[in-house]
Amino acid sequence: MNKTICVLGEGAWGTAVATLLAANGYTVNLWCYEPEVAQEIKRSRYNKKYLPDIKLDPKIQPTIDFAHATCDVQFVFEAIPVKYLREVLQQAQSCYTPEQVWVVLSKGIEQDSLLLPTQILDNVFGDEVQTAVFSGPSFAKEVANKEITAVTIAATECNLAEDLLGMLANDFFRPYATHDVIGVQVGGALKNVITIGIGLLDGAGYTENTKAFLLTKGLQEMKELATVLGGDPDTLDGLSGVGDLVLTAMGDASRNLQLGRKIGGGMPREQAVESLGHVAEGANTVQSVYQLMQKHNLDLVICRNVYEVLFEDKSVDAMLEDLMAQPLEMECAGE
């Protein structure tokens, strides 16, 4: 094992986390799926495709050689879209050892298996794999620009969380530790679904009060799903829940918000996805969450409605009518 850290995935987020680790003195093997991106970083020190305008530290070493990137490395940060995560992990099996720590940067739920990223890791490497989750309100470009940012680091093993806090914390980056690996991952997945919902409202001409209503009820759905999956609902009040939701849904920079806006404005889903260029993972998560609700016999009204608008041609107006038709909660009625 050496002091080099591996980051898997040259998207904006993987590259940004590589810049953070490099700023803290680590050498980073940045495994790139696209050879052109690796070559360009080597040549120009810029990742123009995914994180333009950021000059990358020479300690970030792009490679397309998977074994070179992951073998003999103790910490692997994976920033792979959930859809491709299992496939990538299977490549990593030959170099995997139980001393290795896998840090999840992905946000989402695998379709059909309905597993969260750490559960996919357990599934591929076996339950003894050491995992942690890194999540919170953090636009990639701002982290790369050393803007003040705080995130949650979740690990069931306390020592591991402490090691990661030590590796990541610096003058501009502030990680908070928690045990609740499940709650943090539910937040990371559902915030994209709720953000698409808010985009739908925007696109269809609804206003700020209505969006704040949807966001608040969406946060409650996050808590409900976290509880059902064995997490702690209070985790969703933190950086990886409400913090990330607010950043993604109320900022202007998120692809999932743009996806919702386009669909809410009348563009067919497939065209909207295509027009955004990169993967808007939220649309996949919308489907996974819908499957998960069916599996657990759970009705999360907003998540269900976002699914129905995206995949069953429901109108945004009908979505709002459904929300307004829910029985009023008389929490004191039972007394």
Added chain:
Amino acid sequence: MNKTICVLGEGAWGTAVATLLAANGYTVNLWCYEPEVAQEIKRSRYNKKYLPDIKLDPKIQPTIDFAHATCDVQFVFEAIPVKYLREVLQQAQSCYTPEQVWVVLSKGIEQDSLLLPTQILDNVFGDEVQTAVFSGPSFAKEVANKEITAVTIAATECNLAEDLLGMLANDFFRPYATHDVIGVQVGGALKNVITIGIGLLDGAGYTENTKAFLLTKGLQEMKELATVLGGDPDTLDGLSGVGDLVLTAMGDASRNLQLGRKIGGGMPREQAVESLGHVAEGANTVQSVYQLMQKHNLDLVICRNVYEVLFEDKSVDAMLEDLMAQPLEMECAGE
């Protein structure tokens, strides 16, 4: 008692709630502090000063006659800045009866007494006064425009909350009931303090990640103060907590956000307050919350720093340094 409802205060919010009640069929006595505004509404049906562009229903009857507005009326909705609330309530004593219900629309904490609006009502009318609180993410103009809006109605008496839900709910307006009068009022007050804090960051050039960090930690301070004052921290996860905070802090329309931005950009506080024209009540609340922290020997880092920037010439950079210098929370350290 008759079916007429009284709204005290012709500001944007009082006027907007009057439009909601009128839309639901009630006649509304709108008590105006400024005779010019009352006259203009009578003549033109517009409240140009506080809620322009909204044609007011003829069922809204402006008056400057306090006794006429409040006597023989069962429900009084008060939308008076907290600073003036006690003085206005003292005028209402001659017509007050214990059958009357007072619904609080004000948000803040009285200076020196450190009382929340319902506590000021108790203080003036005696403990038997029936009170409720109406709070949540609701820009006045959008309510008046019949945009879909949801809020929290808090009342310790369950029947009262149900009566109010019946009066207020309609196709575009959705109230949720809770018992937690304290938690709802803490949310309404502190969201203005946190919003000023976010404005300070904006004005001083900090970015989205940093604002989401402040917002999330600000929500935790709301919960902490609610707990100390006898409220339920979970209330702050609802419409009157996080919902209202997100609307106020992330939208563009709030005066408290603008106040923070001006001060964060270098304008002296008094000049910033003056330049905003109307009362920006948040600056008063910043002082009250600071006094409350001292009384309860409580250090809410963000609330304290906002106070120090506004009233003690601390820089926004120093505020951020203080936040970043707090010990990292190792929630697993004790094991």
